Amino acid sequence: MSERIAVVEEIMGANDRLAAQNKKRLDEAGLFAINIMASPGAGKTSLIERTVKELAGEYEIAVVDGDVATGIDAERAARAGARAVQINTGGECHLDAVMIQEALDQIDFKTTDLIIIENVGNLICPAGFKLGAHKNVLIASIPEGDDKPYKYPSMYRGVDALVINKIDLRPYVKFDMDYFKHGVETLNPGVLTFPVSCQTGEGLLAWYTWLRTVLG
Amino acid sequence: MSERIAVVEEIMGANDRLAAQNKKRLDEAGLFAINIMASPGAGKTSLIERTVKELAGEYEIAVVDGDVATGIDAERAARAGARAVQINTGGECHLDAVMIQEALDQIDFKTTDLIIIENVGNLICPAGFKLGAHKNVLIASIPEGDDKPYKYPSMYRGVDALVINKIDLRPYVKFDMDYFKHGVETLNPGVLTFPVSCQTGEGLLAWYTWLRTVLG
Numbered sequence: 001m002s003e004r005i006a007v008v009e010e011i012m013g014a015n016d017r018l019a020a021q022n023k024k025r026l027d028e029a030g031l032f033a034i035n036i037m038a039s040p041g042a043g044k045t046s047l048i049e050r051t052v053k054e055l056a057g058e059y060e061i062a063v064v065d066g067d068v069a070t071g072i073d074a075e076r077a078a079r080a081g082a083r084a085v086q087i088n089t090g091g092e093c094h095l096d097a098v099m100i101q102e103a104l105d106q107i108d109f110k111t112t113d114l115i116i117i118e119n120v121g122n123l124i125c126p127a128g129f130k131l132g133a134h135k136n137v138l139i140a141s142i143p144e145g146d147d148k149p150y151k152y153p154s155m156y157r158g159v160d161a162l163v164i165n166k167i168d169l170r171p172y173v174k175f176d177m178d179y180f181k182h183g184v185e186t187l188n189p190g191v192l193t194f195p196v197s198c199q200t201g202e203g204l205l206a207w208y209t210w211l212r213t214v215l216g
Numbered sequence: 217m218s219e220r221i222a223v224v225e226e227i228m229g230a231n232d233r234l235a236a237q238n239k240k241r242l243d244e245a246g247l248f249a250i251n252i253m254a255s256p257g258a259g260k261t262s263l264i265e266r267t268v269k270e271l272a273g274e275y276e277i278a279v280v281d282g283d284v285a286t287g288i289d290a291e292r293a294a295r296a297g298a299r300a301v302q303i304n305t306g307g308e309c310h311l312d313a314v315m316i317q318e319a320l321d322q323i324d325f326k327t328t329d330l331i332i333i334e335n336v337g338n339l340i341c342p343a344g345f346k347l348g349a350h351k352n353v354l355i356a357s358i359p360e361g362d363d364k365p366y367k368y369p370s371m372y373r374g375v376d377a378l379v380i381n382k383i384d385l386r387p388y389v390k391f392d393m394d395y396f397k398h399g400v401e402t403l404n405p406g407v408l409t410f411p412v413s414c415q416t417g418e419g420l421l422a423w424y425t426w427l428r429t430v431l432g
Contacts, residue, residue, distance in 0.1 A: 040364060
């Protein structure tokens with residue numbers, strides 16, 4: 001059993017080292033990268049579409065799309081105006097630093113300012129694999145329910161910002177915002193929170209403003 | 217690389233053999249087990265609460281709850297009237313046959329008719345691990361979006377029934393039912409489908425009727 005644990009730690013150590021290399025490579029080229037994580041259907045692709053359209057003209061954006069199968073999300077990102085790189089994980093439930101290293105090889109660093117990484121739809125495993133991004137963002141979704149911070153603590157603990165999407169659905173579902181926020185605060189005190197609707201556009205201005213600030 | 221693949225296959229083979237043992241053990245005791253899978257927040261616990269309340273008095277039900285952390289779901293199942301067994305996976309993103317074997321040890325086979333297994337909220341990994349259940353059920357959720365069969369094909373391919381939850385939210389979200397159903401049909405032709413709302417109760421009668429039929 002201890003041998004098995006040792007192997008797992010070695011895999012994680014190797015991933016972390018490679019993530020640090022990815023970050024160094026980005027820093028040297030003056031690129032900024034954001035890793036967006038969420039459950040399936042919380043609105044990763046919708047937020048990326050909105051963001052790409054908003055920031056087009058100010059920043060050159062590349063989107064790296066991780067998916068178990070298909071290029072649906074990458075196609076949506078490309079239609080929104082980004083250059084898109086598709087990673088088909090072939091069953092893997094998360095992106096890792098090796099996949100990002102290979103994706104970075106497909107991106108023209110000279111003509112890119114911002115890389116948005118869309119992780120695989122999963123509230124568990126992506127939390128354990130650093131990619132080398134400068135900011136890790138989690139999207140929660142109102143219809144998912146208010147207990148998710150309590151049930152998926154690793155994901156909530158490690159992020160730099162939390163987008164709460166689909167706030168337009170609040171009148172139609174049970175969602176105790178105080179209970180939700182208490183869970184978030186316990187795991188990640190003071191984390192930046194952006195309540196938004198990617199359908200109506202409500203709340204997105206604060207998200208764009210934050211992005212422009214961190215991008216400099 | 218080939219050695220690594222061989223090891224993975226051996227793990228899956230061992231899991232499948234243990235799943236077959238779990239099923240044999242259930243069959244010999246005359247128990248029926250259902251494995252419920254879905255993304256986080258699609259409504260696994262809500263469907264189980266409704267089902268336990270509906271079938272109480274007809275069947276003795278035990279609920280096995282798989283979760284990364286906390287006993288929130290097991291407590292909800294217990295309040296609804298089931299005996300509940302909590303499996304904290306400690307970070308694992310799916311249940312496997314070993315965890316179910318250990319959970320079965322906690323259940324009184326003589327006084328139980330039906331075991332409902334609530335898998336970990338995840339649309340990827342649970343598809344790869346047989347547990348020994350008689351029926352595998354997937355819950356889709358309207359606000360997750362209509363592209364999920366295309367993006368998570370393994371999960372849709374392997375199930376015996378598909379519950380489409382939160383149909384009460386259809387007026388408020390974009391969801392092309394024809395596109396969704398085309399994806400489902402391609403992967404799993406003729407699969408039983410139950411459009412329901414666990415909030416309003418709409419559509420649940422057909423689900424209960426099916427359960428009573430398979431339970432005999």
